[in-house]
Amino acid sequence: MSMEEEVLRELKEAFGDKIFEHKIQKMRVYVKVPIDSYSDVIKYLVLSKGMYHLETITGIEVKDGIEIMAHLGTGLCISVRTTIGKETPKAPSICDLIPGAEFYEREIHELLGVVFEAHPNLKRFVLPDDWPEGVYPLRRSFESKHNAPLREGFE
Amino acid sequence: MGLVSWARSKSPWIAHFCTGSCNACDIEILACLTPRYDIERFGAVLKGSIRHADILLVTGPVTRQVRDRLLRIYEQMPEPKYVVAVGTCATSSGVYRGAYNVYPGVDSVIPVTAYISGCPVKPENIINGLSFLLKKIGESK
Amino acid sequence: MSMIGELIRSLFKKRATVLYPEERGKVHLPEGFRGKLEYYEDKCIGCSLCFQVCPSFAIEMVPEDKSRFPKNQTGRRPIFNIARCTYCGQCEDICPTKAIHLTNQFEVIALDKRDLMVK
Amino acid sequence: MSTFDVPIGPMHPALPEPLLLKLELEGETVVGVDFDVSYMHRGIEKLLETKTYFQGLPLVERICGICNAAHGLCYTLNVEKLYDKEIPPRAQYLRLVVEELSRIHSHLLWLGIAAFEIGFNTMFMYTWRDREAVMDMLEAITGNRVTTEYSQIGGVRRDIPPNLADKLLKTMDIVEERTKYYVKVALTERTIAKRTQGVGYLSPEEAKATCAVGPVLRASGVKNDIRADDPYAAHSDVPFNVITYDTCDVFARIVVRAQELFECVNMIRTALKNLPEGPYRVKLPMKPNAGEALTRVEAPRGELFHYTLSEGALKPYRYKVRTPTLANLGALRAMLTSKGRYVVNIGDVPISYGSIDPCICCTARVHFVDLKKGKSWVWTIDELRERSKRGRLLP
Amino acid sequence: MSFEQYVVETLKTVVFPGFVFIFFLSLFYEWFDRKFYARLQNRVGPLYTGFYGLLQPLADFIKLLSKEDIVPKKVDQLLFTMTPLFTLALSIFATLLLPISSNQGVVSFNGDVIVSILILTFICITVFYAGLSTYNRYAVIGAERLFLQMIGYEIPLTLSVVGVALNAQSLLLSDIVLSQERWWYILGPQALGFIVFVFAAQAELERIPFDLPEAEQEIIAGWNIDYSGRRLAMFRLARNIELVFLCGLAATFFLGGPLGPTIEGYTPILYTLYFVIKSLFVLAVLTVVRALFARLRIDQVESFCWKYLLPLALFQFVLVRLIL
Numbered sequence A: 001m002s003m004e005e006e007v008l009r010e011l012k013e014a015f016g017d018k019i020f021e022h023k024i025q026k027m028r029v030y031v032k033v034p035i036d037s038y039s040d041v042i043k044y045l046v047l048s049k050g051m052y053h054l055e056t057i058t059g060i061e062v063k064d065g066i067e068i069m070a071h072l073g074t075g076l077c078i079s080v081r082t083t084i085g086k087e088t089p090k091a092p093s094i095c096d097l098i099p100g101a102e103f104y105e106r107e108i109h110e111l112l113g114v115v116f117e118a119h120p121n122l123k124r125f126v127l128p129d130d131w132p133e134g135v136y137p138l139r140r141s142f143e144s145k146h147n148a149p150l151r152e153g154f155e
Numbered sequence B: 001m002g003l004v005s006w007a008r009s010k011s012p013w014i015a016h017f018c019t020g021s022c023n024a025c026d027i028e029i030l031a032c033l034t035p036r037y038d039i040e041r042f043g044a045v046l047k048g049s050i051r052h053a054d055i056l057l058v059t060g061p062v063t064r065q066v067r068d069r070l071l072r073i074y075e076q077m078p079e080p081k082y083v084v085a086v087g088t089c090a091t092s093s094g095v096y097r098g099a100y101n102v103y104p105g106v107d108s109v110i111p112v113t114a115y116i117s118g119c120p121v122k123p124e125n126i127i128n129g130l131s132f133l134l135k136k137i138g139e140s141k
Numbered sequence C: 001m002s003m004i005g006e007l008i009r010s011l012f013k014k015r016a017t018v019l020y021p022e023e024r025g026k027v028h029l030p031e032g033f034r035g036k037l038e039y040y041e042d043k044c045i046g047c048s049l050c051f052q053v054c055p056s057f058a059i060e061m062v063p064e065d066k067s068r069f070p071k072n073q074t075g076r077r078p079i080f081n082i083a084r085c086t087y088c089g090q091c092e093d094i095c096p097t098k099a100i101h102l103t104n105q106f107e108v109i110a111l112d113k114r115d116l117m118v119k
Numbered sequence D: 001m002s003t004f005d006v007p008i009g010p011m012h013p014a015l016p017e018p019l020l021l022k023l024e025l026e027g028e029t030v031v032g033v034d035f036d037v038s039y040m041h042r043g044i045e046k047l048l049e050t051k052t053y054f055q056g057l058p059l060v061e062r063i064c065g066i067c068n069a070a071h072g073l074c075y076t077l078n079v080e081k082l083y084d085k086e087i088p089p090r091a092q093y094l095r096l097v098v099e100e101l102s103r104i105h106s107h108l109l110w111l112g113i114a115a116f117e118i119g120f121n122t123m124f125m126y127t128w129r130d131r132e133a134v135m136d137m138l139e140a141i142t143g144n145r146v147t148t149e150y151s152q153i154g155g156v157r158r159d160i161p162p163n164l165a166d167k168l169l170k171t172m173d174i175v176e177e178r179t180k181y182y183v184k185v186a187l188t189e190r191t192i193a194k195r196t197q198g199v200g201y202l203s204p205e206e207a208k209a210t211c212a213v214g215p216v217l218r219a220s221g222v223k224n225d226i227r228a229d230d231p232y233a234a235h236s237d238v239p240f241n242v243i244t245y246d247t248c249d250v251f252a253r254i255v256v257r258a259q260e261l262f263e264c265v266n267m268i269r270t271a272l273k274n275l276p277e278g279p280y281r282v283k284l285p286m287k288p289n290a291g292e293a294l295t296r297v298e299a300p301r302g303e304l305f306h307y308t309l310s311e312g313a314l315k316p317y318r319y320k321v322r323t324p325t326l327a328n329l330g331a332l333r334a335m336l337t338s339k340g341r342y343v344v345n346i347g348d349v350p351i352s353y354g355s356i357d358p359c360i361c362c363t364a365r366v367h368f369v370d371l372k373k374g375k376s377w378v379w380t381i382d383e384l385r386e387r388s389k390r391g392r393l394l395p
Numbered sequence E: 001m002s003f004e005q006y007v008v009e010t011l012k013t014v015v016f017p018g019f020v021f022i023f024f025l026s027l028f029y030e031w032f033d034r035k036f037y038a039r040l041q042n043r044v045g046p047l048y049t050g051f052y053g054l055l056q057p058l059a060d061f062i063k064l065l066s067k068e069d070i071v072p073k074k075v076d077q078l079l080f081t082m083t084p085l086f087t088l089a090l091s092i093f094a095t096l097l098l099p100i101s102s103n104q105g106v107v108s109f110n111g112d113v114i115v116s117i118l119i120l121t122f123i124c125i126t127v128f129y130a131g132l133s134t135y136n137r138y139a140v141i142g143a144e145r146l147f148l149q150m151i152g153y154e155i156p157l158t159l160s161v162v163g164v165a166l167n168a169q170s171l172l173l174s175d176i177v178l179s180q181e182r183w184w185y186i187l188g189p190q191a192l193g194f195i196v197f198v199f200a201a202q203a204e205l206e207r208i209p210f211d212l213p214e215a216e217q218e219i220i221a222g223w224n225i226d227y228s229g230r231r232l233a234m235f236r237l238a239r240n241i242e243l244v245f246l247c248g249l250a251a252t253f254f255l256g257g258p259l260g261p262t263i264e265g266y267t268p269i270l271y272t273l274y275f276v277i278k279s280l281f282v283l284a285v286l287t288v289v290r291a292l293f294a295r296l297r298i299d300q301v302e303s304f305c306w307k308y309l310l311p312l313a314l315f316q317f318v319l320v321r322l323i324l
C-alpha cells in the first residue's frame, strides 16, 4: 500500500464516515470533512501524526458555499477541506493549534469574508486602508462588478 | 548652460520608491550602484531621505495603498524634482493591468518626466535613461 | 579586518566598471536577448495568436489594407504598445510565421510614453 | 520608560519593498512589532482568474522578481499536472539548472544585501560584482538578467547548447572560488559576527510553530527541504545535501545560505553532465483538463506553494499562491520580540528582517511610514494627470 | 598693528590659509574620499564632473544651494535655522587653529589644543540640537545616538591628545608641531595615540563603523533627515571642513604637521604641501577603515570605546610618562 493510501486508511479509521470525500494524487491526499470535525481532523494530524507544518489555507468560493482547505505536511501533503455557507461564513480558527495559521486566516478573512472564530487578531492585513467593508475581492460576484476584462484602446 | 543647471545635471541624488513592483527592477536599480555599473560616475548617490533627493525612481504599478504615500513623498521632495518611471509596470502597470488594486502606472498619480522601459530594465538602460535626462536638465537654460 | 587583502588587491586591479555610454560595445548582450520587439508586416498572416497570448494587453489588432500585404488573410494586423510590453517573448514564441522578433535593442526610453509604439 | 512607535518602511532604504513594520520601542529596545502588508497587494490571484493559462505565466513570474524562476517553475509544473502528458526529461534537467542558477543569484544578492543592512558596503559591492557573472549566464541562457521566462508549459523555452554549457561550468568554478572567499570573510570578520551572532534568534520550536520555511527553518536546525521531501524537476536524480545549522540566529542563516551555494554549484555540474538527450519542449493545447493540482517548489527563500482548480476552461477557476515570505512573517515576529534575556535592539531590526530574505511582493504588504508634511500646496490629481499626459515636464 | 600687517592678517584669514583655501581643500578632500573609497571597491567613483570628477563636490554644493529649502511646519524654527550656521561657523573657526603654511595657525594662543578638542564637542552638540529641533522620530533617534557615541569616544580622544601635549610639555599647537622635529617620534608611543585618534575621528565624523547617527538602513538619514537645500549644503560643508580639520589635527599631533625639509623662500608653500600630503594620508587611513568594517550597534560602540580605545589611550599615556 502506498504512503498516500496508508494515511487515508488511518484517517478513515479515526474518523469513520466523517471523511465523506477523498482523492489521492502522487504525494497528495485530499479529504473532505464536515465543518464541525474540521479542527478535529487537523488536531489529529498535528498531534498524532506530527504534521506540524501548515503550508497554507486556501479559500475558494464554490457553487454551494465557500470552501476552506488547510494544506498540511512537508513531504506528503494532506489537504483538509470543508465547505461553509456563503451568507455568514464562519469557521473555527486553528491558530491555537498552529500559530503560523494566523496570517493565512487573516488573508482569507479579508479576501473572502470568512470569520474565524477565536482568532487572536483578525485585523486588516492585505487590503488597503480605504477598502470598503464587506467587499471581498476573491468572491465571484466581485469579478462581475469591478474586474471586467480590460481591453480598452491605447491611450 | 548656466552654472546652476550644470550643477544640477552633474549631481543627481536619487531616491527610490517601490510602489508594488515585483522587485526585479528594484534589484536592477541597486545593481546600478555596484562596481559593474557604478552610477556614482555621474555623481548619482542613493539617498534615504526624500528631502535630499532630486530624482525619484519609481518602480511598480501604483497600488491603492501606496498611492497616497507616493503623493506625499512627491510633495516632500524639494524643487526642482524629476520623477522617472522605471520599468514597464511603472510606465503603464504592464502585466498587472486590470488588477483590482493597481492604478495604471505612475503617471496616473504624479507627473513623470521620463520613462524607462523594460521588464526588468537592464541596468545599462537605467544609466542610459538617467544620462539622457541629465543631458536634458543640463541643456535647460 | 579580514577583507584588507582584497581591498589592497582591488587597488591594483582593473576597475570592474564598464563605462557604459562610452564603451557600449563592451555591454554583455548575448544572443537571444529579449529586447524591444520588431514586427515584420510582410510576414504576418493576421492570425491574432500573438494578441491572444500577450499577458499585458500590449497588442491591439487594427484593420489592415489587405492588398498591401498579400499574406495577410484576415485584414487585421497587430500594433504593439511597448509601454506595456513586458518583454516576455510569448508573442515571438507563438507567431506561426516569425513575424515578431525580440531584438537585442535594450535602450528603450521616452519622455512621452506615446512614443513607445511599434506599428 | 514610555514606548514610542517607529514605523519602518514602506519608503525605507533597508526594505527592498514597502512593508510596514510598526515597532514599539523602549529606548533602543524593541518590545513589539506589527505588520501591514497592504502596500504590495496587487490582487494577483484575482487577476490570474482572468488570464488564460498561457497568459498567466508571465504574470506569475512577476509575483516576485528575484525568485521568478521558482515561481515560473512552480506554475508550469502545477499546470502540467492538469494535462496527461509526459514532460521530456531534458526539460526537467534544464529547469533544474536554471532554478539552481537563480538560487545562486538570489543567495549572492542576499549576502550583499545583508552586508548592506549592517553597513558593510564594501562586501555588498564585492558580492554584487561577482554576482554579475551569474547574471550574465542567466542572460545568455534565458534572454534576460532577472526575469527568466524559461520554464514554459510543456517544457522550457530554449535549449542550452554545449558551448553555453561549457561557459556555465566555467562560471561555476568562479562562483565556487568566490563563495569560498565570502564564507571565509563572513566567518572571520569580527564586525559581522558581532552584528549577527545571537541576533534574530528563532528557536526550532518557534520555527516549527510559526510554520517558517526555507533557510530560516533550516538555520534553526530543522531539516526540511521540499527538493528532498517531494522532488519535482530532476531533483530525484541529482543528489544534494540539505544544509542545516543550529545556532538559530542571523549568523546561522548566513552559513546556511552560503553552504547552499556550494550545493547549487554541484547540482548544476551534475545536471549538465547527465543532461539527457531528446526534445526540450512539447506543445500542449491551450485548454487543460478539469481537476486540481498542488505544487510546491523550493524557492531561494523557502517553500513556494501553488494550487489551482481547473474546470477545463481556458482560464483557471481559482489559482492560489502562497509565497515564502508570507510564511516567514510569523517567524520574523518571533525574532523581533524581546523576551526574557533576549533583547532586540533597533539596530538589529533591518538585519533580522533581512535575514528572512523578504519578498513581500506576493504577500501584499504591510504598513507605512510617517514622513513629515511638506509644503502646504498640493496639486490635484487631475492637474497632475494632465501634466503627465503632456509628457513634457522639463522646463 | 600697521595697515599692511592688517591686510596680511585679513588675507591670511580669508584667503590663504583661511576660508577660501579651506573651502576648496574640503571639497578636494571629499572628492579624494569618495574616489578612493570607490577605488577600494573596484569602482571608479565620480568621473564626468570635471577632470576625473574633481568638481563633483562643488557641483553637489551648488546644486544644494539652488534647491528649494523646505521648512517643515512642526520644527523648532529658531534651532532649525541656527544650527546649520553654528555648525559651519564652528568648523571654520576650528580650521583657523591648524598650522598649515607655517608652524602656527592663523589663530594661535596658549591652550589652543584644548580649544580644538572643545570645538569638536561643540559641533557635536549643535548637531545634536539640529536633530532634536526637527522632532522627527528618526532624527531624534539619530541625535540620541550621536550623544551616546560622543560619550564613548570623547575621553579616549582627549587622552590621546593629552599624551601628545605631555610630550611636548605645552598646550600650544605650534609647540607640539616643533616638538616633533625628531622624525622617529611617530614610531614611538604616539603610534598608539594615532590609532585611538583615527577611530575617534571616525566616530566624530560619523563614518562607518560609527555612522549610527545617520545609518541609512536603520533610521534613514538620521539627524539630518529633514534638512534640505541650503541648510543641508551647510551641514555637508561643515562636515567636510571638519574632515579637513580632523585629518589636519591628526597630522599635527602625530605626523609632525607641516614640518619637513624646506628650501629657503618657499617655506610656506612647501609646508602647505607637506600638510596636505600628511593629512591626505590620514584621510586615506580613515577611508580604508570605512571600507573595512561593518557598522556597529550602539551598545557595541560603547563597549568598543570603553573596552579597547580607552585602555589603549591610557596605555599610551602611561608610556609617555615613563619615557619622559
Ligand code: SF4
Pocket: B021, B022, B023, B024, B025, B026, B059, B060, B061, B086, B087, B088, B089, B090, B094, B095, B118, B119, B120, B121, C086, D062, D065, D147
Ligand atoms: S517592470 Fe516588470 S520586472 Fe520591473 S518591477 Fe515591473 S513587473 Fe517587475
Ligand code: SF4
Pocket: C047, C048, C049
Ligand atoms: S491558428 Fe488558425 S484557427 Fe487558430 S487562431 Fe490562428 S487563424 Fe485562428
Ligand code: SF4
Pocket: C037, C053, C054, C055, C056, C057, C058, C059, C080, C084, C085, C086, C087, C088, C089, C090, C091, C092
Ligand atoms: S513580448 Fe510579451 S508583453 Fe510584449 S508584446 Fe509580446 S507577448 Fe506582449
Ligand code: SF4
Pocket: C043, C044, C045, C046, C047, C048, C049, C050, C051, C077, C078, C094, C095, C096, C097, C098, C099, C100
Ligand atoms: S501571431 Fe504573428 S502572424 Fe499572427 S497576427 Fe501576430 S504577428 Fe501576425
Ligand code: SF4
Pocket: B015, B016, B017, B018, B019, B026, D009, D010, D011, D012, D013, D014, D015, D016, D017, D018
Ligand atoms: S519601497 Fe523599499 S526599496 Fe523602495 S524606497 Fe521604499 S524601502 Fe526603498
Ligand code: SF4
Pocket: A107, A126, D040, D041, D042, D043, D044, D045, D046, D321, D322, D361, D362, D363, D364
Ligand atoms: S498572492 Fe498575496 S499579494 Fe498576491 S494577490 Fe494573492 S493575496 Fe494578494
Ligand code: SF4
Pocket: B022, B023, D063, D064, D065, D066, D067, D068, D301, D323, D324, D325, D357, D358, D359, D360, D361, D362
Ligand atoms: S521572495 Fe523576493 S525575490 Fe522572490 S519573488 Fe518574492 S519578492 Fe521576489
Ligand code: SF4
Pocket: D063, D064, D065, D066, D067, D301, D323, D324, D325, D326, D358, D359, D360, D361, D362, D363
Ligand atoms: S514571497 Fe512573495 S514577494 Fe517574495 S518572492 Fe515570493 S512571491 Fe515574491
